Amino acid sequence: MKNRKSVIRLSRYKNELDRFKTQGAVRVFSNDLADAVGVTASQVRKDFSLFGISGNRRGGYRTDELIAKLKKILRKDEVQKVIIAGAGNIGTALMQYNGFAQQGIQIFAAFDIDPLKCRQVGSIMVYHMDKLERFVRDNGIHIGILAVPESSAQHVLDVMVSAGITGVMNFAPIRLRAPEQCVINSVNLIPELENVIYFSSAAREHSG
């Protein structure tokens, strides 16, 4: 099934392939990718075949071709225009993060309710939240990052959706309601931190 996890793995394969390419690898094998990402080689082949990518066990995959195919699948063959709602600490951190451009993701503009935050951050303009709906519509943007406080998250999401946003990465720690055709991926860092706590505690108890 083309589920969330298989797509996340494709992103990871793509990142590792970029690295292999930098190192001069003309061909890669499912084993190499499996080791780099931490899955089995059969998982790699299964994921690729799911998305219509074929290789052969003897010759592996041509690095360039594989990168091109993954880019197409992940919509990295075109620039992805993204807006950010909320120019607080998280929104600003994302505006300053330069890893997006490398991945073909362009933060097109940001929006905030606070006039003091409506300024330029690097090359990105922060507009007043009132302008969001019109801007999204006029520029045909479909992807948004929701980085506003919990209390206004649902309202801002509703505005985004009505303007034509169909995919949202959400940082507000609440459950959001959205129409079925809108994909919401909520980022929750607590389980990630709990994971660190669990494994480092287990390791200390083991060694102590």
Add this chain to the structure above:
Amino acid sequence: MKNRKSVIRLSRYKNELDRFKTQGAVRVFSNDLADAVGVTASQVRKDFSLFGISGNRRGGYRTDELIAKLKKILRKDEVQKVIIAGAGNIGTALMQYNGFAQQGIQIFAAFDIDPLKCRQVGSIMVYHMDKLERFVRDNGIHIGILAVPESSAQHVLDVMVSAGITGVMNFAPIRLRAPEQCVINSVNLIPELENVIYFSSAAREHSG
């Protein structure tokens, strides 16, 4: 295997159980948890049995008992002291996030190289980075969040590790070297955003 994913699932079960409890549920079934988290009921039972938690299919689990057991496994029966290295946008967003306290995680202090950032944020003091090693050692802290720029991440990590940190949640977009006994969980938001892009593009193409 008690791997990363099984522990992440335990955190999620725990969150859903808190919600069930708020709603007055005295007992829960693996089906309820499975639906809430988006896995199969057999996965839920498998995870619980892996960590030594038993229930029965007829009566399910007592909500209170199950929460207590998960809290113990996830080290939530004691307050977890955490420091943050880096008081830029990400570090400051984390200092202001009030979800940690609810989960028994206490951000104990933060550190930055910039004297202008050495101030109080909410109830958390930001000290100069020079003080990190001593502070971590004196307070017996084992968990740290690395939110410094890429260029200084490895150096700051080395200082953290030598002071006694054994678990790190890392936001710097680079590969870090650490001794085997130190657990590093690197947060990379790009695959999460690519996921949103993939599924919302697929949905638009399907409907268009």
